[in-house]
Amino acid sequence: MTERLNRRRRNAQRPHVMFREAKNMVERSDIRVVRCGGSKINFRPPIISNDSRFVLCVSGDSVKVYSTRTEEWLHSLQGHTNQVTGIAFNPANHLQVYSCSADGTVKLWDFIDGILIKTFIIGSPLYALYVSKEHEGVIFLHLSTGTYNKNECFQLVSTQLPKSADQEVEAKELSAVSSHISPNPSCTAFGRGGEYIAFARNLQLDVYFFRKQKTYSFYLKATDKKGAKNAFTCIACNPTDDCIATGHEDGKIRLWRNFNHKKEYTYSTLHWHHNAVNTLCFTPEGTNLLSGGIESVLVKWQCGGGSKKDVLPRLGGSILHVSGSPDGQLFCVSHSDNKITVIEGNFKVSGLIQGLVTGDTVLTDLMIDPRSKALVLNGKPGHLQFYSLLRDKHLYNLDIVQQEYIYEAGLDQFEVVKAVFDVKGSWLATVEERGHESSDLEFFLKLWAFDETTQSFVLNTSISAAHTDRIISMCFSSSEETTMLVTTAEDSQFKAWCQDADADTQQDQNFWSCDFVGSYHNLKPTNCTFSADSSLLAVSFQEVVTIWSPDTWELLTTLCQPPGQIRDLCFGRLSCSKYLLGTTTKNLLCCWNLLTCALEWSTSLEVSKLQPDPLSENVAAFSYQSKHTDLFVFKPSEPLPLFTHEKVCSEKVHHAIFVPREEPLNGCDESCQWLNGSQLYFLTQNMDLLTFSMATEEDRMLSSSKRLVIDDSVAVTPFYLLLGKHRQQQKLNTPSHPAADKPQQKQGSVSIKELLHTPAHVLPAASVLCSMFVNSLLISNTGVREEMESSEQEMDCEKEEEDSEGEMETRDSQQELRAQGSVDEVTPKLSKAQERELKRVRKTDFSWMTGLIVSKP
């Protein structure tokens, strides 16, 4: 064996391609990297508008506006060029909102229409923003003052916003309020009526009175006898009472009073949380205090009621922020799993706004659900999340672990670490793991079948000890007929799992069982992959790639290109299916030809992620070198890359995925053609989801978004969607003669408005109104040859005289829609004689009838 390997090694030195040199040949085109949603919405506390209709939250470099009723994303306020770090309503105008960003600007928006009103340029990165009703035109900001003793220091400054008509104003006059504050923005709060501001830092609580211009400081001991950790974590001030609530690391809440005295201050303690209190919030009347922490339980304390409390448990994800609406009817709780829960005043959950959950690491790779084309990755603890990239919307969570998650710091709990779909999307395999120290490692391999009736995955088989050690990788065979799962584990074995086809047990469900156990010289396997037609299985064992036949489980051949272990492995697709690509830890990208069993070409490239496109031959390689990542797209059959993009981002890329487009673009530039069939998304180490976008695509997007802005005057509710569609149709129907449409519309609407908007008790009798109402529905006979009875009749007669009165039809149908909302499509056809008869009836005087109607009651 070794002799054979040596021979191959010698032979393999031959072809060597220079990728990095070749990249100069392909010029950069109009493809650029864009952020594509899925950013955090729990970074800063969400705020609720005055009328409780909208929730605004910080999301990446924009502010997102959601509806509290429908939880739909309405629009976003875009304009900042860096992370938005704080939002607050303009105290002078409740329809305007301030936002500050790390790009050094404060912007003022009209959030209902999404219009940028003003930009104030501060100059240095801003970290938080506070406003107070008492200080009109002044905003308070967190600034960084450079590093001091290796910790970054922050200061709180106030700035008077200059009044000028310009769009962009520089506001450089800053006056420091405090120069030593905590970097955590929830450690600063304004007191009752903006009289004082309280901020906490480590073990120190400072209260600054604006009128006296004096600071009172209170200190706590770091620990007391019971091992309590007293550091401050958050702070809130009662809006109607002189009371400051502070949260501590050991779960205690202290209520401070008399803090305008240096010595005679008092505090009382509330203790329910067993981990750090993350957030505190008083209700607007100051009667209740809401607190939340890691336990994911929202606690409502009654102020002055001792330790009387209500709890709302199992909200999912530890609570980061709580904020209330000004009228106290709604609360918003933001969670660590990128979720905002809307809670009603009666302490019931009324809505959920879920973003893409990306935690600290993505343990499972990025995947695409073949059925819904949704992005799949591990979301909230123990779940897989399905996220639609096209709509930037969370679809649903699939509970994999099916265990109660205990929100407690430092617990080692089950987490989904691997997941893989088969080609058709009818099977899903997951691995969940607990105990990252190998001493008491527990893991389960689970196989899920797609259930057509419930349209979700149902657990089919759960295997408790699939291997004796941790599973490293797994893959499904890609053939259509039989599905087979291959897992490789650290116990230096790989196993193939098949569905039992047992004829004797006449059951509907077939369970999975082990079919084959393979190993190679007791080496640890690292990767496994099936070829496009599933006739070959490649398993890499450290430096060696072994090729197996899944039918007979025969070892066909071995390939090796030392030095360096194999890191990534993939087969070529379509016309390049005879190639096998592999990357090693020693910066080598190799391409083997499986027909000759020889190295076709290799290049020295530090590849951190190799991702084949499922729809074409293309393979994308992310290479990390000298502190930035480059992208190479190439075909295995050609030694030169199709496309290169330098400096995609500054971090390593470990996760990338090709997402098939809904409809393929037809080619524009030669260098962009690889993006026609599918789009490439990748995840950086900072958990930003980025993608490549083409100029043509952006144009299209821009035009569509503009159109959206125009008719976005109403909140996007399902009802609106229905109605809006109808309206759009009407618009499409009447593009040619808008001028003829207008006066008619006005006239109709005036009388109806009069009817509808007059209070009922001042309206005349219905009999009087009736004729007026009917008249308003009729068409005035100016310029029209014939007088029509009613819109219904007109529609019918138009079928006979279509060419002359094409415009009338649309006019009327619209009018009728406005009047009664629904149109009876089936109307009796009337002949001309009947029409004439009807006209006659209309012309006769029915005034005697009104007399009858009036006299009767």
Added chain:
Amino acid sequence: MASFKPTRIQTYPKLGEKVTEDTLYWKNYKPALQIKEFGAVTKIEFSPVPPHNYAVTASTRIHIYGPHSQEPTRSFTRFRDTAYGGSFRGDGKLLVAGSEDGIIRLFDIKSLGALRQFTGHSKAVHATTFLSDGFRVVSGSDDLSCRVWDVASSVELSSFTEHTDYIRAAAPSKLNPDLFVTGSYDHTVKVFDVRTGSSVMTMQHGHPVECVLLYPSDALLVSTGGRYVKIWDLLKGGQQLVSLKNHHKTVTCACLSSTGNKLLTGSLDRHVKVYNSSYKVVHNFDCAASILSLAVAPDDNMVAVGMTNGVLSVRHRKHKEEKETLTDRRRRGPVYRVNVKGKNFGPKQNDFLVNKAAKPHLQKHDKQLKNFEVSKALDSALQAWKRSSKPEVAVVVMMELNRRGTLKNALAGRDEASLARILDFLLKYITDPRFSRPLLTVGDIVLDLYQQVIPQSPVVERLLQRLLELLGREAELQQEFLQVLGILDTLFASLNLRKDVATLAAPPVAQGSQLQAA
């Protein structure tokens, strides 16, 4: 707000036989009814006409039992010596039986009268049966001859002496009144045609034949003898179709079930085996003694087994109606007669019904886990184990507590009785491979917690001593297992070596040539 997720009890796959429809069908019998006869029960036959009485031949008597009677409804006691092979005529009116003294007797079922006696055999007659026309009787005897008798005139019509040893089995063809099959201790099965006066087919069974059986279509023949059951295809000229070796003692009897023609065989090894149509064993009845005879009632309503110790065991089929009434009663539950106020109030026609979401039922331990009452949860899980012998629940709760990091709290601070219960549990299941891993951690924690106070309680000390012994034994056992595994590995390695070399040697040559070509 998500609801509490209860702990999931893992189901472990059942080892052994898989449950199929056939096993369910054959399991659906009531416990066996035991009837004591005077001697070994050599033959049981069901009457072909309803109400399917059955004749049991034992010692010097033949008893006729009704389908549900435990006492014989009729008995024939005229035999001077042991009777053999009582069998009914096709209309169920006549019964023929041989005996040790060589006389064949014919009885009328209704009047109990002995109608005929066929004398001529010089030795015991073990096999007697009517031919399918009902006018002739075939007998096989230990005098190596088999004879055909006319019922009307009690005259011997023909005699066949082709067998060279005792004839112990005979079966008539159901379609042709002139054909019958005999099995003999000379290891052969012969098909005789009365018209030709000689055997038309001979099959070599290879062992003394104890029983022969023809399928209703006459196409297949079953012969049993020795440990073997052999199936012959008569339409292919007596070709052996399959040879079954599922018993480990002589197979003495065979019969067919009336639905689906399942074959049943009984043997001296005290088992009755049921085969499916592809001759795989699908079910197994165990009996108390060696089985000599076996019969299945039409519609499979009864399985009667006769044994050497003279016990006739009869199993009746469970009827569907009985089963339903049972479950119905259970489902209805107890009837509350107190506090009916408001409970019998139903919605009226025009009422708008507001459904309240049903609260999911939580087990006791789940409720306690929900409230973070860890010790109580462990206690109630152990109680559940005591009550319903479900160790899974207790183990799952222990694993759940371990995951929550509160297993130590749950185990600490226990008195002697509750600690003894935990140790009892450990003693019983710590060696179970399904549970050993979590239970070993439990054991470790228990030892850590209580090592200071163990000497104070003799009960706990004794239990720990037993645990120590158990674990020592288990460790030895594991070591032995590993040794055996090592031996087997070397064996397998030596077996695989040749093949490996063969497969691995081939590719290098091919690849070498390819490389050269490249």
